[in-house]
Amino acid sequence: MVAAIRVHRYGGPEVLQLEEIELPPPAKGEIRVRQKAIGVNFIDTYFRTGLYKAPQLPFIAGNEAAGEVTALGEGVEGFAIGDRVAYVVTLGCYAAERNVPAAMAVKLPAAISDETAAAMMLKGLTAEYLLHRTYKVRPGDTILVHAAAGGVGQILTQWGKHLGATVIGTAGTEEKAALARENGCDHVILYRSEDFAKRVAEITKGEKCNVVYDGVGKTTFEGSLDSLRPLGVLASFGNASGPVSDFNLGILGPKGSLFVTRPTLFTFIPRRAWLEEMAGRLFEVVASGAVKIAISRRAPLADAAEVHRALEGRETTGAVILTP
Numbered sequence: 177m178v179a180a181i182r183v184h185r186y187g188g189p190e191v192l193q194l195e196e197i198e199l200p201p202p203a204k205g206e207i208r209v210r211q212k213a214i215g216v217n218f219i220d221t222y223f224r225t226g227l228y229k230a231p232q233l234p235f236i237a238g239n240e241a242a243g244e245v246t247a248l249g250e251g252v253e254g255f256a257i258g259d260r261v262a263y264v265v266t267l268g269c270y271a272a273e274r275n276v277p278a279a280m281a282v283k284l285p286a287a288i289s290d291e292t293a294a295a296m297m298l299k300g301l302t303a304e305y306l307l308h309r310t311y312k313v314r315p316g317d318t319i320l321v322h323a324a325a326g327g328v329g330q331i332l333t334q335w336g337k338h339l340g341a342t343v344i345g346t347a348g349t350e351e352k353a354a355l356a357r358e359n360g361c362d363h364v365i366l367y368r369s370e371d372f373a374k375r376v377a378e379i380t381k382g383e384k385c386n387v388v389y390d391g392v393g394k395t396t397f398e399g400s401l402d403s404l405r406p407l408g409v410l411a412s413f414g415n416a417s418g419p420v421s422d423f424n425l426g427i428l429g430p431k432g433s434l435f436v437t438r439p440t441l442f443t444f445i446p447r448r449a450w451l452e453e454m455a456g457r458l459f460e461v462v463a464s465g466a467v468k469i470a471i472s473r474r475a476p477l478a479d480a481a482e483v484h485r486a487l488e489g490r491e492t493t494g495a496v497i498l499t500p
């Protein structure tokens with residue numbers, strides 16, 4: 177039997193229940209992993225509430241973890257028992273042990289600890305595709321990163337600076353603003369009290385941004401469009417404040433022939449060649465020290481509900497991990 181956090185019905189943090197489950201042997205193409213650290217992500221809350229639908233109920237929460245391979249299913253190549261691996265997969269990660277499709281796992285280099293891997297795979301691979309594939313950031317670009325003290329936000333900020341961009345960040349509190357500055361933000365806007373689009377225009381002397389990385393969604397969408405220069409790109413990649421709805425395509429013309437995309441990591445990582453390239457790039461910037469992965473909170477698996485409350489209550493910064 178294996179400890180796991182299961183969800184039997186969509187709802188608040190209280191629906192996250194610690195249970196003992198049976199784990200079958202790894203199926204064809206799967207590896208069995210004893211998990212050492214489990215990443216907590218805002219997407220975990222979307223599946224818990226039902227904003228994103230799980231394939232079935234009940235389901236085991238969690239979309240990212242790292243650990244040690246303990247068994248190999250039929251036909252698995254390229255992995256051996258004892259390998260340290262990490263992965264992003266849809267659900268099933270809030271558990272002490274699990275089976276994972278080998279195609280979704282990558283081996284960890286010695287420079288990346290299990291905890292760091294669990295804290296950065298989902299967030300860091302997201303930063304990789306946002307900065308390199310959704311919009312290719314170049315030296316001299318000006319980028320706006322919302323929730324810059326958050327999990328994805330801290331990685332985007334540091335990596336964006338490393339690529340030579342001027343980074344403007346938004347943050348919910350003075351403490352978070354200070355953290356965003358420590359991470360390299362050239363300017364930070366307190367978007368709960370200031371009109372951030374107006375401030376972006378002031379800071380950039382009317383030039384505005386090449387790209388806006390917006391994981392906040394509903395409350396920032398309009399302002400994000402207004403923070404872009406002509407032909408700018410809005411990467412609306414999350415819904416921390418609720419999903420964007422009722423979007424009128426026509427407004428993109430007069431605002432400067434803007435581009436809007438709603439990307440998801442799950443388009444990129446099922447392609448093995450992309451996953452390996454993205455993970456390789458992430459491991460490189462983290463191993464070199466250009467991007468530091470901050471773990472602000474560690475909690476036992478049993479405390480998953482408490483951790484979700486903190487994440488949704490805007491109390492966290494950086495990454496939060498659960499330990500089985």
Ligand code: NDP
Pocket residue numbers: 216217218219298299302323324325326327328329346347348349352391392395413414415416417418439440441442487488489490491492493494
């Ligand atoms: P964060 O650590 O960034 O936490 C979310 C932050 O959003 C909060 O700390 C808060 O920062 C800010 N926020 C603004 N409004 C609200 C609100 N009403 N309620 C709660 N938080 C709010 O989370 P993650 O790093 O895990 O994820 C960031 C975003 O990126 C999420 O929307 C997530 O879904 C998305 N994402 C998307 C992916 C994709 O491929 N599409 C992949 C990974 C993440 P502050 O207090 O400073 O405002």
